[in-house]
Amino acid sequence: MNAPPLTLRPIRTRDADDYHEIFGNPEVCRYDDFSPITQEESIQDIVRIIDAYARNDKNTERAIIQTGEDKMIGVFTVLCGRKYRYIGYHFKQTCWGRGYATAIVRLYLASLQPKTRSLIRARVDSRNAPSIRVLEKCGFQRGRSRLLENRTREYVYHFRGTPSR
Numbered sequence: 001m002n003a004p005p006l007t008l009r010p011i012r013t014r015d016a017d018d019y020h021e022i023f024g025n026p027e028v029c030r031y032d033d034f035s036p037i038t039q040e041e042s043i044q045d046i047v048r049i050i051d052a053y054a055r056n057d058k059n060t061e062r063a064i065i066q067t068g069e070d071k072m073i074g075v076f077t078v079l080c081g082r083k084y085r086y087i088g089y090h091f092k093q094t095c096w097g098r099g100y101a102t103a104i105v106r107l108y109l110a111s112l113q114p115k116t117r118s119l120i121r122a123r124v125d126s127r128n129a130p131s132i133r134v135l136e137k138c139g140f141q142r143g144r145s146r147l148l149e150n151r152t153r154e155y156v157y158h159f160r161g162t163p164s165r
């Protein structure tokens with residue numbers, strides 16, 4: 001599927017409603033380790049994100065937009081561990097199934113030097129079939145898995161660089 005071109009941009013205060021539409025939706029957070037957030041928490045999160053930009057924090061959340069438009073349709077997250085960088089992506093439910101997640105992961109990977117690209121990982125709930133499909137299409141392979149306290153299983157996916165179509 002050919003998704004329209006996407007762009008990453010900083011998250012701004014005026015994205016609060018879109019941010020809440022994403023992270024306040026129980027379906028979007030279904031496989032996450034947090035509960036859907038309130039409108040108030042969305043605003044607090046955005047303040048924290050903007051503060052992190054000011055501190056040049058390597059852990060970032062950025063807005064995913066359709067190129068040429070301004071409205072946030074998803075959030076792309078990068079969390080830096082001691083050795084690896086973990087990516088995450090969350091889209092408005094109305095935007096699922098259009099190839100957006102595959103497109104943004106590919107865009108992010110293409111922006112990296114090969115050495116950094118090899119350090120990209122993603123943690124995913126074993127039941128999250130769409131996300132697993134996205135990662136496999138983008139050239140990730142399943143590595144170790146672990147059983148979490150809530151009895152769900154988490155897979156760690158490693159970028160291996162042989163994306164499929």
Ligand SMILES: CC(C)(COP(=O)(O)OP(=O)(O)OC[C@H]1O[C@@H](n2cnc3c(N)ncnc32)[C@H](O)[C@@H]1OP(=O)(O)O)[C@@H](O)C(=O)NCCC(=O)NCCS
Pocket residue numbers: 001027028029031088089090091092095096097098099100101102103122123124125128129130131133134
């Ligand atoms: C997971 C998520 C990011 C996928 O976004 P998306 O833009 O719909 O993904 P894409 O359209 O690029 O690709 C989805 C793929 O999964 C497939 N898929 C969808 N539902 C599926 C299912 N139940 N079982 C297997 N594959 C499924 C789609 O057919 C597609 O594969 P294809 O291109 O081969 O047909 C989106 O559903 C989302 O935001 N979910 C909530 C947040 C989340 O779970 N994030 C991931 C945390 S690791």
